[in-house]
Amino acid sequence: MTTQSCDVVVVGLGPGGEAAATQLAKAGLEVVGIDERLVGGECPYFGCIPSKMIIRGADALGEARRVPEFAGASQVEPDWTPVATRIRDEATDDWDDAVAVKRLQDAGVTFVRGHGRLAGPKAIEVGEHRYEARRGVVLNTGTRPAAPPIEGLADTPYWTNRDVLRSESLPASLAVIGGGPIGAELAQAIGRFGVRVTLVEIGPRILGPEEPEAGDLLAEVMTKEGVQVLADVEIASVSYAEGHFTLDLGDQQVTADKLLVAAGRAPNLDDVGLETVGLDPTARTLETDEHMAVQDGLWAIGDIAGHGAFTHMSMYEAQIAARAILGTEGFVADYRAVPHVTFTDPEVGGVGMTEKQAREAGLTVAVGTQDLSANTRGWIAKAQGLIKLVADTDRDVLVGGTVVGPAGGEILGMITMAVHAEVPIATLRSMVGAYPTLHRGFSEALADLT
Numbered sequence: 001m002t003t004q005s006c007d008v009v010v011v012g013l014g015p016g017g018e019a020a021a022t023q024l025a026k027a028g029l030e031v032v033g034i035d036e037r038l039v040g041g042e043c044p045y046f047g048c049i050p051s052k053m054i055i056r057g058a059d060a061l062g063e064a065r066r067v068p069e070f071a072g073a074s075q076v077e078p079d080w081t082p083v084a085t086r087i088r089d090e091a092t093d094d095w096d097d098a099v100a101v102k103r104l105q106d107a108g109v110t111f112v113r114g115h116g117r118l119a120g121p122k123a124i125e126v127g128e129h130r131y132e133a134r135r136g137v138v139l140n141t142g143t144r145p146a147a148p149p150i151e152g153l154a155d156t157p158y159w160t161n162r163d164v165l166r167s168e169s170l171p172a173s174l175a176v177i178g179g180g181p182i183g184a185e186l187a188q189a190i191g192r193f194g195v196r197v198t199l200v201e202i203g204p205r206i207l208g209p210e211e212p213e214a215g216d217l218l219a220e221v222m223t224k225e226g227v228q229v230l231a232d233v234e235i236a237s238v239s240y241a242e243g244h245f246t247l248d249l250g251d252q253q254v255t256a257d258k259l260l261v262a263a264g265r266a267p268n269l270d271d272v273g274l275e276t277v278g279l280d281p282t283a284r285t286l287e288t289d290e291h292m293a294v295q296d297g298l299w300a301i302g303d304i305a306g307h308g309a310f311t312h313m314s315m316y317e318a319q320i321a322a323r324a325i326l327g328t329e330g331f332v333a334d335y336r337a338v339p340h341v342t343f344t345d346p347e348v349g350g351v352g353m354t355e356k357q358a359r360e361a362g363l364t365v366a367v368g369t370q371d372l373s374a375n376t377r378g379w380i381a382k383a384q385g386l387i388k389l390v391a392d393t394d395r396d397v398l399v400g401g402t403v404v405g406p407a408g409g410e411i412l413g414m415i416t417m418a419v420h421a422e423v424p425i426a427t428l429r430s431m432v433g434a435y436p437t438l439h440r441g442f443s444e445a446l447a448d449l450t
C-alpha cells in the first residue's frame with residue numbers, strides 16, 4: 001500500500017464533484033479527484049444533456065406536425081440518426097472524458113481513475129493506494145439506475161437510461177416502466193420518433209410528486225399523441241422471448257421490442273466505506289448540515305445529499321462545500337426554493353412546496369391558478385398548460401409554484417425568485433407583465449389566490 005497526503009480528496013466527479021475539485025485546486029489546495037467511470041458523472045454522458053438532445057429533436061418533430069393547424073401542410077419523416085450522432089459526437093465525445101480530465105488536470109487536480117472507499121476519517125483507498133487528506137473528503141458518488149423487484153425482470157435484457165442514450169437505432173415499440181422524470185421525458189420524446197410507446201406507472205399518476213394537475217395534463221397530452229399511459233397498475237412479471245418483452249399486468253399484457261426501466265435510482269453509498277467512519281452503508285442519503293458537512297472532515301454533495309437529484313443542486317452544494325473547506329464567507333444551504341423542470345411538452349416546472357406539502361406543513365394556504373390556454377399568448381398558440389401558485393397567507397409570501405406549459409421551465413424562473421426572495425405578494429401583484437406573454441399568467445394566478 002502506498003500513501004500520499006494532500007489537502008482534499010473528492011470521491012466521485014459528478015457535476016458537483018468536478019466543480020468542487022476545480023474550485024479548490026484553483027484556490028491553491030492540493031486536491032486528488034477520483035472517479036471510477038467518466039468525469040462529469042451521469043449528466044453529460046447518460047442524463048441531462050443527451051436526453052435533452054433527444055427532446056430537442058422530438059420537439060422539432062412535434063412542432064412540424066402542428067404546421068397544418070396554423071400554416072399549411074407538412075410531412076414529417078423522423079430519423080434517429082441526427083440525434084444519435086449529436087449525442088455521440090457533440091455531447092459525449094463517444095463516451096470519452098479525455099477533455100474533462102484535461103480540464104481538471106489543467107486546474108491543478110490530481111486525477112485518479114478507480115473506485116474510492118473511505119478507510120477511516122479523512123482517508124481514502126483506491127486499490128493499493130491510500131490518500132490522507134489534511135482537510136478532508138468530499139463525497140459526490142451519485143446514483144445508478146435501479147430495477148424494481150418485479151418477477152422475471154432481472155433475467156431480461158432491459159434498457160436503463162445508460163442504454164437508451166447510447167442507442168444507434170430505435171425499436172418499433174418500447175415499454176417504459178416508471179412515469180417519473182426519466183420515464184415521462186423519454187417516453188414522449190421517443191414516441192415522437194414514431195415508436196409505439198407504452199408507459200407503465202405503479203402510482204396513481206405520472207410525475208407523482210408534482211401537483212396532481214401537472215401529471216394529469218401531461219398524461220392527457222401524451223395519450224393524444226399516441227403514447228399509451230397506464231397509471232395505477234402493478235406489473236406482476238416481465239419476460240423476454242424471441243426478441244420481445246412481455247409485461248404481465250394481470251388483466252392485460254403489454255408487449256414491446258425494447259423495455260426501458262426508469263423506476264428510480266440506487267445511491268452509490270453501499271461500497272464507499274461509510275462504516276469506517278461510523279456511518280450506515282445502507283443509507284439512501286447522507287445527512288448534511290448547512291455547510292454540506294456530514295461530520296468533521298467529511299462533506300457530501302449532489303444526489304446523495306438528498307435535496308433533489310438535479311445537476312443544479314449538485315453544483316449549488318459544491319460551492320457551499322468548497323467555501324466551507326476554504327473557510328471563506330458566503331451563503332449556506334437553503335432548500336426553500338429548489339426548482340426542477342421535467343422537459344416534456346408541455347414542460348413541467350415546480351419550485352418550493354406543492355399545495356399538499358404546504359397544507360401538511362400546517363401553513364395557512366391560499367392557492368391561485370391560471371389556465372394557460374385562456375391566457376392570450378397561450379390561446380394564440382393553442383397551448384395547454386397552467387400556472388399554480390401556493391401562498392402562505394400568514395406571511396403574505398409565495399412558498400411554491402408550478403408551471404405546466406410551453407417554456408414552463410423558463411416561466412418558473414420568476415416564481416423561483418419570488419419564493420427564494422420572499423417577495424411580498426402585494427409587491428408581486430403591483431408588477432407589470434408584458435402583453436401578450438405566457439408569463440402574464442403569473443399575475444392572473446396571483447389575482448386568483450384564495
Ligand SMILES: Cc1cc2nc3c(=O)[nH]c(=O)nc-3n(C[C@H](O)[C@H](O)[C@H](O)COP(=O)(O)OP(=O)(O)OC[C@H]3O[C@@H](n4cnc5c(N)ncnc54)[C@H](O)[C@@H]3O)c2cc1C
Nearest residue numbers: 012014036037041042047048116142302303309310311314
Ligand atoms: C436520463 C436522465 C436525465 C436527467 N436529466 C436531468 C435534467 O434535465 N436536469 C437535472 O438537473 N438533472 C437531470 N438528471 C439528474 C442528474 O443527472 C444528476 O442529478 C446529476 O448528475 C448530479 O449527480 P451527482 O452530482 O450526485 O453525481 P453523478 O452525476 O451521479 O456522478 C457520480 C460520479 O461518481 C462516480 N463514483 C461513484 N462511486 C464512486 C466511487 N466509489 N469511487 C469513484 N467514483 C465513484 C461515478 O462514476 C460518477 O461519475 C438526469 C438524470 C438522468 C439519469
Ligand SMILES: NC(=O)c1ccc[n+]([C@@H]2O[C@H](COP(=O)([O-])OP(=O)(O)OC[C@H]3O[C@@H](n4cnc5c(N)ncnc54)[C@H](O)[C@@H]3O)[C@@H](O)[C@H]2O)c1
Nearest residue numbers: 148178179180181182200201202203262263264309341342
Ligand atoms: N428534467 C430533470 O430534471 C430530470 C430528468 C430525469 C431525471 N431526473 C432526476 O433523476 C431522478 C431519477 O429519475 P427516475 O424517473 O428514474 O426516478 P423517480 O424515482 O423520480 O421516478 C420513478 C417512477 O417509477 C415508478 N415506479 C417505481 N416502481 C415501479 C414499478 N414496479 N412499476 C411501475 N412504476 C414504478 C415510481 O412510482 C415513480 O413514478 C429523478 O428523481 C430526478 O431528480 C431529473
